[in-house]
Amino acid sequence: MSLAVPGPAFAAKIATRATLPERIARLARPLVFTNGVFDIVHRGHVTYLDRARGLGAALVVGVNTDASAQRLGKGTDRPLNTLDDRMAVLAALESVSLVVPFDEDTPLALVLACHPDVIVKGGDYDAATTVGAAEVLGWGGRFESIPLLTGRSTTELVARIRGRA
Numbered sequence: 354m355s356l357a358v359p360g361p362a363f364a365a366k367i368a369t370r371a372t373l374p375e376r377i378a379r380l381a382r383p384l385v386f387t388n389g390v391f392d393i394v395h396r397g398h399v400t401y402l403d404r405a406r407g408l409g410a411a412l413v414v415g416v417n418t419d420a421s422a423q424r425l426g427k428g429t430d431r432p433l434n435t436l437d438d439r440m441a442v443l444a445a446l447e448s449v450s451l452v453v454p455f456d457e458d459t460p461l462a463l464v465l466a467c468h469p470d471v472i473v474k475g476g477d478y479d480a481a482t483t484v485g486a487a488e489v490l491g492w493g494g495r496f497e498s499i500p501l502l503t504g505r506s507t508t509e510l511v512a513r514i515r516g517r518a
Contacts, residue, residue: 361441364441364444366444366449366451366452367444367451367452369454370454373467374466376453380411380451382409383408383469383470384409384411384468384471385405385409385411385413386413386464386485387401387402387413387414388415388417388455389414389415389416389417390417391416391442392422392431392432392439393433394442394446397501401499402414402443402448402449403448405448405473405497406450408471408473408497412448412449412450413450414443414449414451415453415454416439416453417455418454418456419432419435421458424458460484461488464484464488469489470489470495471489471495471496472494473499474499475498476498476499479496483496
């Protein structure tokens with residue numbers, strides 16, 4: 354007799370585009386949305402996500418697929434971690450309520466599907482440079498910018514690992 358080993362509990366926080374509407378409907382409001390590649394999750398990421406979650410009752414994180422991330426111009430060898438691995442790590446974080454991938458160049462379709470109350474980006478963005486912010490503001494939501502932690506970026510970390518910094 355073989356006993357099935359259950360998957361990790363955090364896997365339940367990973368959605369697909371097909372399951373997204375039903376999953377969003379079950380989340381508490383106000384709903385916060387952010388997005389990114391989150392290639393090598395570091396202190397800057399977890400601090401940012403914790404602060405983003407503090408702006409509402411639930412946090413949805415849109416994650417660039419591998420192809421979408423490569424189109425951002427970060428290098429042909431990025432992302433270092435696969436989409437499945439990046440989503441699993443994010444889903445395991447207490448601050449994250451739901452993780453969903455997007456393959457488009459921008460997360461606009463995902464923002465529209467989630468209809469968040471708050472859209473959040475790092476301090477290097479403002480409402481004018483954040484895809485989806487105008488739409489969120491248009492339906493009465495708000496935009497928030499969270500200051501970045503100095504010296505905490507995946508690009509800097511990769512350079513250090515490769516001995517270039």
